[in-house]
Amino acid sequence: PLAFDWKDPLGASNLYTEEELAIAETAEDYCQERMLPRVLEAYRNENYDQKILEEMGELGFLGATIKGYGCAGVSSVASGLITRAVERVDSGYRSGMSVQSSLAMGGIEEFGTEEQKEKFLPGMAKGKIVGCFGLTEPNHGSDPGSMESVAKPHPTKKGYYSLSGSKTWITNSPIAEVLLVWAKLQETGKIRGFLVERSKCPPGTLETPKLDNKNGLRASITGMIQMDEVPVAHEMMFPHVEGLRGPFSCLNSARYGIAWGTIGALEDCVARAREYALERKQFKGNPIAKYQLVQKKLADATTDAAYGILAAHQVGRLKDEGKAAPEMISMIKRQNCDRALVNARILQEIFGGNAVSDEYHIGRHVANLFVTQTYEGQSDIHSLILGRAITGVQAFV
Ligand code: TGC
Ligand code: FAD
Numbered sequence: 001p002l003a004f005d006w007k008d009p010l011g012a013s014n015l016y017t018e019e020e021l022a023i024a025e026t027a028e029d030y031c032q033e034r035m036l037p038r039v040l041e042a043y044r045n046e047n048y049d050q051k052i053l054e055e056m057g058e059l060g061f062l063g064a065t066i067k068g069y070g071c072a073g074v075s076s077v078a079s080g081l082i083t084r085a086v087e088r089v090d091s092g093y094r095s096g097m098s099v100q101s102s103l104a105m106g107g108i109e110e111f112g113t114e115e116q117k118e119k120f121l122p123g124m125a126k127g128k129i130v131g132c133f134g135l136t137e138p139n140h141g142s143d144p145g146s147m148e149s150v151a152k153p154h155p156t157k158k159g160y161y162s163l164s165g166s167k168t169w170i171t172n173s174p175i176a177e178v179l180l181v182w183a184k185l186q187e188t189g190k191i192r193g194f195l196v197e198r199s200k201c202p203p204g205t206l207e208t209p210k211l212d213n214k215n216g217l218r219a220s221i222t223g224m225i226q227m228d229e230v231p232v233a234h235e236m237m238f239p240h241v242e243g244l245r246g247p248f249s250c251l252n253s254a255r256y257g258i259a260w261g262t263i264g265a266l267e268d269c270v271a272r273a274r275e276y277a278l279e280r281k282q283f284k285g286n287p288i289a290k291y292q293l294v295q296k297k298l299a300d301a302t303t304d305a306a307y308g309i310l311a312a313h314q315v316g317r318l319k320d321e322g323k324a325a326p327e328m329i330s331m332i333k334r335q336n337c338d339r340a341l342v343n344a345r346i347l348q349e350i351f352g353g354n355a356v357s358d359e360y361h362i363g364r365h366v367a368n369l370f371v372t373q374t375y376e377g378q379s380d381i382h383s384l385i386l387g388r389a390i391t392g393v394q395a396f397v
Helices: 018-045 051-058 076-089 091-111 114-125 245-279 292-320 326-356 362-374 379-391
Strands: 131-134 150-153 160-171 178-185 191-197 222-233
Touching: 018 051, 018 076, 018 091, 051 091, 076 091, 076 245, 076 292, 091 114, 091 131, 091 160, 091 178, 091 191, 091 245, 091 362, 131 160, 160 178, 160 191, 178 222, 178 245, 191 222, 191 245, 245 292, 245 326, 245 362, 292 326, 326 362, 326 379
Parallel strands: 131 178, 150 178
Antiparallel strands: 150 160, 160 222, 178 191
16 A cells, blocks of 8 residues: 555545656746745735746746647646646745636637737747736626626727726736737627737727735736727637637636645645644643644645545546536635635644744735635635536526
């Protein structure tokens, strides 16, 4: 039998191919050696280092599952392992990567024209062109179907739409050159995807103010997208997808990645709490790891992390076979975010007063994991998606 390993309690690494294991090792080495030393400064000062995307690009982490266009073309499990390694350091770094890879590049790859793919994907794969994904609006988050952003025929430019409206809480928007914006086409009332190029927008039509003073995900950059009659050429609209199927298809991949990533963050919490509990002594010189209540906290968190990884792996394999239903992704997104957050909050107790110092990293993970439970469908929304699939009755309205 395998010896029990608290870092991989159910032997999940036996399920990965040699190539996947090698990719995971490269990702873990890069993240621990190059990203971790930068995270405290980034988090304290809300300073997202854009170079990280270029470094990820050099390693083939961006749009990693896409075949061609300068992308690595790896399996969904390999991309999950990369995501887990990145989020072991910080959910904000994973967020920047997810938006670039799954939401912006993934959208272009799935719904873009050949010209759009050739124009954007190679530069995005290198991290030289930054992308973002604008779905949420100030008045419409869980219910994007009610969005108000609109695309009308441009009043003066033939062959152009005019985009107006406002998006908020958009990861990467202040630094993005290509903004995948979802808006309703006035003629049909149907949601369509538009690729807005910042450098082509006349002055005063596009603003992307940064949202400062976040109390989570501070190592990522978040902003708004404010559009006032932005001219967008007809050929910059996705031609063949309309309705929410467009944005939700992109979300399937990003939500899948979050299911892997949040377990990476939880695993980091377990490793740090275990180490602290073995070193910290209270009552007659005993390490607090000797006390049963502390051991239970570690046992619960380690178990949830191990289950979470097996579930994400299973959905990854089905995804590559074209068999992953969106509800499966809702299930692992909801469960892994919720269990990571609940356990991280409990493990935080092990650090006593030191939990308050950012040098111990646990408080940062807790604040970040709240955001992961909220974006890409808040957990209760995924409960309702599952409830609808279980009962056949929808409960949203
Ligand atoms: P509903 O009637 O359920 O569906 C409308 C149309 O969409 C299709 N569809 C899907 N297609 C592919 N994949 C999925 N997962 C899909 N879910 C639905 C569906 O078949 C239908 O197609 P059609 O052709 O019949 O029109 O729509 P609804 O309006 O009732 O939706 C309700 C609900 C709650 C499911 C949905 O609105 C929802 O998921 N809300 C959550 C919103 C959300 O996730 N926003 C994410 C914003 S992006 C983000 O947060 C990025 S953070 C990234 C980071 O920093 O890492
Ligand atoms: P609301 O929809 O107002 O929900 C508030 C609460 O009400 C939630 O708990 C929700 O579950 C509950 N609720 C709503 N409706 C129901 C119902 N029918 N039944 C029961 N409960 C309900 N969006 C993007 O498009 N692109 C991005 O890149 C992006 N990045 C983000 C980065 C950060 C840091 C954050 C915080 C958000 C980001 N988002 C992004 C937005 C995110 O997707 C939304 O915040 C999320 O979908 C929730 O929408 P909301 O904030 O409007 O909350």
